[in-house]
Amino acid sequence: xxxxxxxxxxxxxxxxxxxxxxxxxxxxxxxxxxxxxxxxxxxxxxxxxxxxxxxxxxxxxxxxxxxxxxxxxxxxxxxxxxxxxxxxxxxxxxxxxxxxxxxxxxxxxxxxxxxxxxxxxxxxxxxxxxxxxxxxxxxxxxxxxxxxxxxxxxxxxxxxxxxxxxxxxxxxxxxxxxxxxxxxxxxxxxxxxxxxxxxxxxxxxxxxxxxxxxxxxxxxxxxxxxx
Numbered sequence: 001x002x003x004x005x006x007x008x009x010x011x012x013x014x015x016x017x018x019x020x021x022x023x024x025x026x027x028x029x030x031x032x033x034x035x036x037x038x039x040x041x042x043x044x045x046x047x048x049x050x051x052x053x054x055x056x057x058x059x060x061x062x063x064x065x066x067x068x069x070x071x072x073x074x075x076x077x078x079x080x081x082x083x084x085x086x087x088x089x090x091x092x093x094x095x096x097x098x099x100x101x102x103x104x105x106x107x108x109x110x111x112x113x114x115x116x117x118x119x120x121x122x123x124x125x126x127x128x129x130x131x132x133x134x135x136x137x138x139x140x141x142x143x144x145x146x147x148x149x150x151x152x153x154x155x156x157x158x159x160x161x162x163x164x165x166x167x168x169x170x171x172x173x174x175x176x177x178x179x180x181x182x183x184x185x186x187x188x189x190x191x192x193x194x195x196x197x198x199x200x201x202x203x204x205x206x207x208x209x210x211x212x213x214x215x216x217x218x219x220x221x222x223x224x225x226x227x
Contacts, residue, residue: 081124100135
């Protein structure tokens with residue numbers, strides 16, 4: 001195997017872009033296990049009260065992920081996401097206006113390995129979602145398993161992620177006044193196995209829950225997007 005290392009004279013901006021992507025990869029692959037380990041380790045130290053108090057908070061806050069989460073706009077607007085956008089780069093192209101008085105289902109493809117495009121476009125403001133679609137808040141659906149990890153669940157909710165189940169999506173789609181965009185990977189996580197450069201393989205067999213949601217909640221229904 002021939003490993004090629006990055007040249008030492010890379011500009012600082014490129015190094016910051018690489019660092020931003022590395023922290024994001026760690027957040028998805030390593031942060032949840034680290035938070036779980038931290039939760040139990042604290043139980044056997046003099047800081048045990050932290051885990052006990054968090055357990056109480058966890059019990060009180062158990063239903064929050066399925067009720068729109070707890071998004072913090074400051075987190076979505078951090079400079080680190082601009083560096084991540086420029087690394088790939090990622091660009092959001094608007095092709096149609098969306099009425100902020102309505103609720104929407106945005107079905108995106110491809111899922112990819114770590115959902116880089118959808119995360120950058122819909123969980124951060126780096127590509128200008130709020131400017132292109134004023135009055136709309138986007139919520140990216142994620143496997144419910146991740147919302148069972150202590151501490152980590154709060155972090156992903158602050159980024160605008162909610163569980164990928166009917167209850168969570170329906171809560172936002174039923175909300176009066178509109179202004180919510182529920183973002184769904186139409187092929188689900190299994191699509192990651194078919195992620196290849198230049199390939200667009202959509203898995204729809206047994207993946208029609210988003211169609212039922214669109215029919216149940218009526219117009220404007222479902223809007224496809226590439227991300």
